[in-house]
Amino acid sequence: MSTESLVPERKPRFAAWLVEPMLANKSTYMKVGLAALLINLFGLVTSLYSMTVYDRVVPNNATTSLVALTIGLLIVLVFDFILRTLRAYFIDIAGANVDREVGQRTFQRLLSIRLDARRGSTGQLTGLMRELESLRDFLASATMTAIIDVPFIFITLLVIGAIGGWLVMVPIVMIPIVVGAGLLTYPALDRLAGSVMNHGLNKSSVLVEAIGGLETVKVINAAPLLQKRWLEATDSHADSSLRQRLVATLGVNVAATAQSLSYAGIIVVGVFLIADRHLTTGGLIACSLLGGRAVQPLGSIAQLLSRLTGARTAYQQVNAFMSQPSEISESDQLKPNKLQGLIEFRNVTFRYPGAKQDALKDINLVIKPGERVGILGRIGSGKSTLARMALGLYQPTDGLVMIDGTDLRQMDLVSVRRHVGAALQESVLLTGSIRENIILGRDGIDDEEMLRVARLTGVHDFVGQIANGYDLKLADRGEGLSGGQRQSIALSRALVGRPSVIVFDEPTSGMDMQSEEILIARLAEELADRTVIVVTHRPSLLKLVNRVLVIQDGRIAVDGPRDDVLRRLTQPQRAA
Template sequence: MTPPADMIDHPRPRFAPWLLEPMLRNRRIYLKVALAAAMINLFGLITSLFTMTVYDRVVPNNAYASLVALSIGLLIVVVFDFVLRILRAYFVDLAGADIDHDIGTRVFQRLVGIRLDLKRGSTGSLTGMMRELETLRDFFASATMTAMVDVPFVVVTLVFIAIIGGAVVWVPLAAIPVVIGAGWLTRPALDRLSAKSLSEGQSKQSVLVETVGALEMVKTSGAATLLGRRWSKANRAHSDSAMRQRLVSTIATTVAASANTLSYAGTVVAGVFLIADHQLTTGALVACSILSGRAVQPLAQVATLLTRLSATRTAYRQINTMMDQPTEGPQNEALKPARFAGRIELRGVEFRYPGAAEKTLDGLNLVIPAGQRIGLLGRVGSGKSTIARMILGLYPPQEGLVMIDGTDIRQFDPAYMRARIGTALQESVLLSGSVRENIVLDRPGIDDAEMLRAAELSGTHQFMGQLANGYDLILADRGEGLSGGQRQSIALARALAGSPPVVVFDEPTSAMDQQTEAALIDRLAAELEGRTFVLITHRPALLRLVERIVVIDAGRVVNDGPRDQVLQQLQRPRAVA
């Protein structure tokens, strides 16, 4: 899915704190880079002086002793130049790695904390945007950054040429506006093409992620033709824009290279006439020809820098759009509850999913006392799963309040709140890694004993306890290779680990057989005593776990009462499917 135009078309007037702060923290390193670059440029001037001295003093006078001394001095300069170039590259990479780590951490935290109602673009678009972090890192960790330090020395080099060669300085001076003009004139086109290439690259990434994530469906349903056509279209569009971008950037760099050659040749031609007028020596001409190339060379690097800068600015705008979005939880200091009593209340809640025409919840009111176990029933699309998402704070209500223990959940720190709610939603998504990691999730306080207790409750231990590598079994993406029931068991173990005071299950046994489900219900009956339990299901057997049933229809509560009483009413002809 192509991102909206406002994500890529409007420049930001200044660097955002998430980018500026890491750069300022590394300013000492960049000062070292600048010092090393300055010394390297000065050593370049010394090399030209060596050449001029050899031609003007050593060759006419056969001063071999002076040549040896000059050569030793030049060798020392070359050694120092070599060391400084290595150090410069090291410091640039060091600063780039630190900035990359800091920015990468901040952007990932913002991605995890993004409000789902404000999320834009498909999964592929978001992963493509995260990939643009590589563009930022390449810019700040690239030796091209040193071009900004080398450019001021163009003036120093020109002054040096003027001192040695006099009027010869006009030749490289004339080449400078040509190089700068080429880079400046191609910059607007590069900006447009970088934005277009990024957008089309994300479209291609979106098709790829969608295909890989649903490969079984693609094979069994014959969707390969449709996705193949989408991939070909996105690939052609991206290749075309990338080719145009490379062509425009090549124009600027080629102009710079040609100007460098013409500057060298023009210096030689002009120097010949000055030598004939006895205004210049042969050594001075050779030195000036060397320096004229060095005067234009940093500007050639600037042309490359402008190419990188266009891609970097586009990536920055893209990422900054996400970084500017509000995150979950309060903007000020959030509440971090140690534990919940478990009273849940939804008061006048109205909610419509982004882009939806109708409200999913329409003035819904629901109170769940602490420690009560309730079941939510209703037709498909009635709003049951949305209620679970509201309780978890995944989506904020557009109207009304969602409260836990009398406090609006928007005041809580989302991570702290959800750590005290055991959750198993409709789709049992597992992570790549071991079964142990999928249950524990690096949560403090969940040791092996607690993991095994939760695994026995959910039924995971019945099939994992019999394997040699057991809980260290490495799962593929999303738990591929396990049955649906096994994935649900692991997801239930993850939800029950740590004995959370509030438990929310949405169709927790939809992939299990009746025997496995019955055994799970027997184990959960004692486990859920005294906890607030919200169950969403179409499986009648699971209703043994609840004491109250709430029937939802069109986003409203249409029936609410003790389990047996409501079940009797539902057995009439107007029963809820």
């Protein structure tokens, strides 16, 4: 199955979204480093304790010294336990803080991403957001602990050298073997991590598509097609995952073997050093324990190398996503407190990404404040695109889209949309109550205003017949409600708060004629003195407008007063 890869093709820029939250927690990471230093120093005590017991206590039967040494060791072990617990706690705290900040930034970028720059399907973007868990596991897991412990290998080697002399060469020889195995397997792991992630995103894409359109899938009998895609994605993902685990196992096995060889090598060499009176029995035991500690951190890294490559791949993909163009500019943008409602298109041309022809061509249009404009046209003529550009959902390829005389790109779109009510073709409702879907958590919207627009759009007529009323919890996308009911709720949230600009795109396509007539009669007074754009195929909705545009092949073919335009459109039919 051919799917779009989200792996970046260019080198990602500086990842401020990740580095800045980590720097903000540098004090916590410094505590982790200090705890790691003390833990590794305490780790040397056990080896020195064994050496002292075998070299001093056993030959002299010094039980009093044994008791004193054991009490000291127990005290060290208590502090070691406390420090290990604190280190894990600090790593989890730092990881949680970084995860919260990174999650907030990435979700904000997801909500503000420019639609013309969006890459990947809904399922792929959903899977990509889940890859943040890989980064969190890396920043708050045993991987971080192992990396912190690596520099202390040199301290352990110095102690082995001080006790056993040339005996230190045994673990020194083992270390390059473990590192070499990791370096040899890393390119393959890195390549396979990207493959595993892409195949996982493909699975997510098929899954989200199937769940989101389950009703349609059943009706059109698309289950066999999706089942085939799911099996293909599952087989590809399983194959890549299997190869990744096999390569990772090689590094882990080499590290385990090297650790055993280090222990055995120290014992063998140590026996000859004892025979030559260059090493004591206690020194040999201490060095054998320290030899395992010297190689162990490298073994942990080898064991977690697959997670490291997974985190790196996740970082690359999320960083590429964070580098995509956003509606939010890095420079200061204008934040209007209100809109007059003047909308201008100046020589606007627009082409959808990947399209071979323009959706809009050389559009010049001025919609005055308080003017109500209807947009007509055949399917694919560009009328919905025109409405979406007025909402700032897309930026023009050429030309300017202006609100109140200001380029829309210079304005904070979040602030602009507070004063714009929109109901698009597909009435997508959010999970939550009907009340939440109408108010959307906006300040200054009380129950009185909600009830006003609910009565206006007809929501109040059917909510009174539903258990729980406005507190009824809706399923995904409002499933369980009819198309007309969903549209009524969508119209309510567009009108609540009395926005100065209204954009409707086929707002009554799911309603019956009677409901539509009642709604139009109510809207006639509601929309007075507001700037209104209505995209429609239904002549009945043109009662709400006083000006009509006809879009043909991406251009404005007809523009004029409603009655004049309708007369011109009907005259050829009468002549025929």
